Amino acid sequence: MRLLKRRQRPLLLTLIVVLGSLWMLSLLSCSKAGKDPASPLRYRQFEYTDDDGSPEKACNCSAILRGDREALEQAKLLTLTKDFHKSVRIPDEYYINAAQDCRKFKISRKYLTVPLSQEEVDFPLAYSMVVHHKVQNFERLLRVIYTPQNFYCVHVDKKSEASVISAIEAITSCFSNVFMVSQAVSVVYSAWPRVQADLNCMADLYNASTKWKYFINLCGQDFPLKTNLEIIRILRSLQGGNSLESETMPPEKRWRVANAHHIADGQIQPSGKTKGPPPFNLPVLSGNAYIVVNRGYIRSVLEDNRILALIEWAKDTYSPDEFLWATIQRMPGVPGSMWPNSKYDITDTNAIARLVKWEWHEGSQGSPMAVYPECQGNHVRGICVYGAGDLQWMLEQHHLFANKFDTDTDPIAVYCLEKYLRQKALAELY
Numbered sequence: 001m002r003l004l005k006r007r008q009r010p011l012l013l014t015l016i017v018v019l020g021s022l023w024m025l026s027l028l029s030c031s032k033a034g035k036d037p038a039s040p041l042r043y044r045q046f047e048y049t050d051d052d053g054s055p056e057k058a059c060n061c062s063a064i065l066r067g068d069r070e071a072l073e074q075a076k077l078l079t080l081t082k083d084f085h086k087s088v089r090i091p092d093e094y095y096i097n098a099a100q101d102c103r104k105f106k107i108s109r110k111y112l113t114v115p116l117s118q119e120e121v122d123f124p125l126a127y128s129m130v131v132h133h134k135v136q137n138f139e140r141l142l143r144v145i146y147t148p149q150n151f152y153c154v155h156v157d158k159k160s161e162a163s164v165i166s167a168i169e170a171i172t173s174c175f176s177n178v179f180m181v182s183q184a185v186s187v188v189y190s191a192w193p194r195v196q197a198d199l200n201c202m203a204d205l206y207n208a209s210t211k212w213k214y215f216i217n218l219c220g221q222d223f224p225l226k227t228n229l230e231i232i233r234i235l236r237s238l239q240g241g242n243s244l245e246s247e248t249m250p251p252e253k254r255w256r257v258a259n260a261h262h263i264a265d266g267q268i269q270p271s272g273k274t275k276g277p278p279p280f281n282l283p284v285l286s287g288n289a290y291i292v293v294n295r296g297y298i299r300s301v302l303e304d305n306r307i308l309a310l311i312e313w314a315k316d317t318y319s320p321d322e323f324l325w326a327t328i329q330r331m332p333g334v335p336g337s338m339w340p341n342s343k344y345d346i347t348d349t350n351a352i353a354r355l356v357k358w359e360w361h362e363g364s365q366g367s368p369m370a371v372y373p374e375c376q377g378n379h380v381r382g383i384c385v386y387g388a389g390d391l392q393w394m395l396e397q398h399h400l401f402a403n404k405f406d407t408d409t410d411p412i413a414v415y416c417l418e419k420y421l422r423q424k425a426l427a428e429l430y
């Protein structure tokens with residue numbers, strides 16, 4: 001009975017989210033933004049209007065979110081022009097200068113300066129944001145998830161360009177609940193430091209406040225699909241559970257943990273040595289870098305001796321971010337965890353942590369192998385960088401966040417999504 005209920009819950013949740021999204025779509029219209037007579041004055045300052053002269057306003061976001069072909073064609077034409085890209089680009093120097101005057105910066109960028117509801121105040125979140133370039137993507141992400149009651153730890157890669165570090169330091173200095181990680185590391189793709197970056201933020205966040213309930217980690221090219229209120233309601237419905245990909249490790253990935261590696265010339269390389277089994281013979285599961293976990297899971301990561309041993313063991317494996325969180329999620333005694341039996345396996349599509357479109361899983365609906373419709377943007381290392389044409393489908397999914405977005409690829413996708421979320425957040429006030 002319990003199992004049945006657990007299975008039905010995501011379905012019901014999806015239904016609620018879909019209906020909610022449809023309702024919002026019916027309300028949303030680019031031209032009407034800011035003219036809602038029911039809007040209380042104190043929140044009007046947070047509305048995204050067309051008055052700020054952003055070049056993206058030429059698009060019709062309400063039509064785009066409905067999947068209107070003509071509006072999408074127009075958006076595509078716009079994104080193909082060099083001038084348009086130039087005009088929407090926000091350089092690092094802008095942030096460095098603008099954030100000198102924090103009050104003005106927050107007003108002009110329309111950051112929320114008050115919580116929107118008591119319900120949200122009562123359920124604070126902790127975010128780890130691991131970034132290495134593209135400040136504009138980071139700032140748009142921070143702006144859309146920022147609320148005064150949450151906590152945000154930002155890890156900027158130690159080897160990032162000076163202007164990237166300066167710009168992000170300047171932005172974070174404007175908020176008491178947004179801070180730079182105390183220990184930044186040099187991140188190496190597919191190697192241990194990627195995990196260490198999140199670990200350092202976890203420790204800082206855990207120490208920064210005892211109040212937050214859930215932890216979510218992000219990279220600079222993620223973007224939410226839900227408002228803060230929707231996110232906390234979905235998290236409450238997990239009833240203390242965690243939500244992340246965690247599956248039996250496929251045989252073709254076993255080499256990753258069977259062989260030792262080291263970092264040379266900034267890259268991960270095999271050491272030619274075989275590794276021993278994991279401590280306590282813990283079953284190693286497969287997942288990804290992005291997790292939605294309760295505070296107790298983070299406490300375990302920081303304090304549980306079995307996990308500290310697992311962490312030491314994992315330091316010379318390949319792509320530890322793609323098995324460590326998944327493995328911890330299946331350890332007995334970790335809050336919100338599940339038994340390791342494969343009956344409890346959860347895929348990335350079933351977990352709510354992150355929506356990612358892998359190129360080889362795309363296809364048309366009805367084709368037996370396809371997992372999701374084709375990418376409407378373009379691919380980077382086999383992952384879809386979303387285009388405006390992906391939005392309608394994405395907003396029907398249950399995931400809290402999606403990866404990847406890039407204002408250099410499709411600024412309209414980001415623009416329409418942030419506008420939709422802000423309008424929805426303000427509409428939730430009534």
Ligand SMILES: *[C@@H]1O[C@H](CO)[C@@H](O)[C@H](O)[C@H]1NC(C)=O
Nearest residue numbers: 030031060062063066068071
């Ligand atoms: C946007 O598109 C909708 C149709 O989807 C249309 O009703 C509306 O007038 C359009 N708005 C603008 C500003 O063109």
Ligand SMILES: *[C@@H]1O[C@H](CO)[C@@H](O)[C@H](O)[C@H]1NC(C)=O
Nearest residue numbers: 182203204205206207208209
């Ligand atoms: C926790 O924060 C306090 C200051 O608030 C600091 O003194 C202490 O070193 C921190 N501990 C850790 C483990 O970061």
